[in-house]
Amino acid sequence: MSSPEPPPGPPSGPPGGELAGRVALVTGAARGQGRAITELFVAAGARVIAGDVLAEIKELADELPDAVHAVHLDVTDTASWQRAAAAGTDRFGRLDVLVNNAGVLRRAPLAEETAEGFEQLWRVNCLGAYLGLQTCLPHLRRVPAPSVINTLSTAALAAWEHHAAYASSKWALRGLTKVAALELAADGIRVNAIVPGPVLTPMVLRADDPDAERRLSATPLGRAGRPADIAELALFLAGDRSSYITGAEIVADGGQTAGVARPRRASRPEVSR
Numbered sequence: 001m002s003s004p005e006p007p008p009g010p011p012s013g014p015p016g017g018e019l020a021g022r023v024a025l026v027t028g029a030a031r032g033q034g035r036a037i038t039e040l041f042v043a044a045g046a047r048v049i050a051g052d053v054l055a056e057i058k059e060l061a062d063e064l065p066d067a068v069h070a071v072h073l074d075v076t077d078t079a080s081w082q083r084a085a086a087a088g089t090d091r092f093g094r095l096d097v098l099v100n101n102a103g104v105l106r107r108a109p110l111a112e113e114t115a116e117g118f119e120q121l122w123r124v125n126c127l128g129a130y131l132g133l134q135t136c137l138p139h140l141r142r143v144p145a146p147s148v149i150n151t152l153s154t155a156a157l158a159a160w161e162h163h164a165a166y167a168s169s170k171w172a173l174r175g176l177t178k179v180a181a182l183e184l185a186a187d188g189i190r191v192n193a194i195v196p197g198p199v200l201t202p203m204v205l206r207a208d209d210p211d212a213e214r215r216l217s218a219t220p221l222g223r224a225g226r227p228a229d230i231a232e233l234a235l236f237l238a239g240d241r242s243s244y245i246t247g248a249e250i251v252a253d254g255g256q257t258a259g260v261a262r263p264r265r266a267s268r269p270e271v272s273r
C-alpha cells in the first residue's frame, strides 16, 4: 500500500522574498510610513523608486544603493511624475507596484480655512494619487501582477471636526480607489486602500504638540500604530497573497473605528486558582 501524501507545507514564496524581482514606486518615502514601506519592500526583495519633495529622500538611496532609486517627486505636478517614473523605470526596467502614500495634514475650523489651503492639500492628497495612477498605468499594464495601494485615513470613514480639507480629500481618494479598481480590473491591476488610524510619524508628532503620543495611544488596543504596522499591510496588498482583493479598504487603527470601547483596564485581572 502506498503511503499517504504528506500534508502540503506552507506556501513557498519566490526565492529571495515575496516581492523578489518586482519594482515599486512609493511616494512620500523620505520619512514616516512611506519610509517604512520602502524598507520592508526592499527586505521582501523588491527594488523601490522612492519619491519625495524632501531632500532627505537621498538618505534612503545612500543606505540601500542597490535597491532604492531616489527621485525628487512632487506628486501635484504631472511633469515631476513623468520624470520620476521615467528615471526609475530606466534604472529598474519595470514597475509592478504603485504606493500613493504622500500626504499632508491641515487642521483648521471651517470658518478659518482658506481656498488656497484647501486646494493645496487636495492637490497632494487626492490629485497626486490620480496623477500617479495615470502616469504609471502604461508601466503597470506590462507586468503580470500589478498592484496599486492608496493611503486613506480613518478620516475617510467618519468625519473629524476641524479637518474639512483633509477628511474630504481622503473621502475623495476613497472614491478614486473604487473607480480605479473597477476600471482597471480588466487589465489585472488591483487597486486597494490602506486606512490607517493614528500612527506615530512626523505628521502627528510635532514639537508644538508634546501630548500627541499619549493622546494617539488611546485606542482599544491601548497603543498608537507604528509605521511598520502600516508597511506590513502594504506588503500584503502589494504581493500575491492578496491576489483576489481589489477595491478594498483595510483598516489598521487599533480598533478605533470598531465601535465604542469600554474604559481600558490598567492591567489584566487577577486569576484566582
Ligand SMILES: NC(=O)c1ccc[n+]([C@@H]2O[C@H](COP(=O)([O-])OP(=O)(O)OC[C@H]3O[C@@H](n4cnc5c(N)ncnc54)[C@H](O)[C@@H]3O)[C@@H](O)[C@H]2O)c1
Pocket (backbone or CB within 6 Å): 027, 028, 029, 030, 031, 032, 033, 034, 051, 052, 053, 054, 073, 074, 075, 076, 101, 102, 103, 104, 105, 124, 151, 152, 153, 154, 195, 196, 197, 198, 199, 200, 201, 202, 203, 204
Ligand atoms: N500618521 C498618521 O496618524 C496617519 C493616519 C492616517 C493616514 N495617514 C496618511 O498616511 C500617509 C503617510 O503619512 P505619514 O504619517 O507617514 O506622514 P509624514 O508627514 O511623516 O510623511 C508624509 C510624506 O509625504 C511627503 N509629501 C508631502 N507632500 C508631498 C508632495 N507634494 N509630493 C511628494 N511627497 C510629498 C512628505 O515630505 C513626507 O515625507 C499620508 O497620506 C497620511 O495622510 C497618516
